[in-house]
Amino acid sequence: MRFQSELQNAKQTIRDWVRANFSDQKLASVAAFNADGRMSFRNPCGCLMGVTYSDPLHTGNGSGNDCNREHYWLARRQDLVSCPR
Numbered sequence: 001m002r003f004q005s006e007l008q009n010a011k012q013t014i015r016d017w018v019r020a021n022f023s024d025q026k027l028a029s030v031a032a033f034n035a036d037g038r039m040s041f042r043n044p045c046g047c048l049m050g051v052t053y054s055d056p057l058h059t060g061n062g063s064g065n066d067c068n069r070e071h072y073w074l075a076r077r078q079d080l081v082s083c084p085r
Contacts, residue, residue: 014048020082021052021075033057049075 045060
């Protein structure tokens with residue numbers, strides 16, 4: 001039963017992040033990006049935080065976009081500030 005509670009809390013955390021950081025248009029773009037199979041866990045360009053400030057959305061897989069991943073670090077810094085641990 002503890003797993004279900006932890007899963008519910010994790011889902012709520014993600015919903016809160018999306019609600020605070022995504023406009024409707026950004027959410028639609030990210031949903032399409034994910035539907036295309038381009039999001040992936042722990043990929044600084046394709047994870048939830050990585051896509052938050054990424055414009056344009058990209059996978060960062062060495063496809064020549066010369067990404068410095070600053071968009072990921074911006075989201076990560078804001079997450080650390082807003083979520084006291």
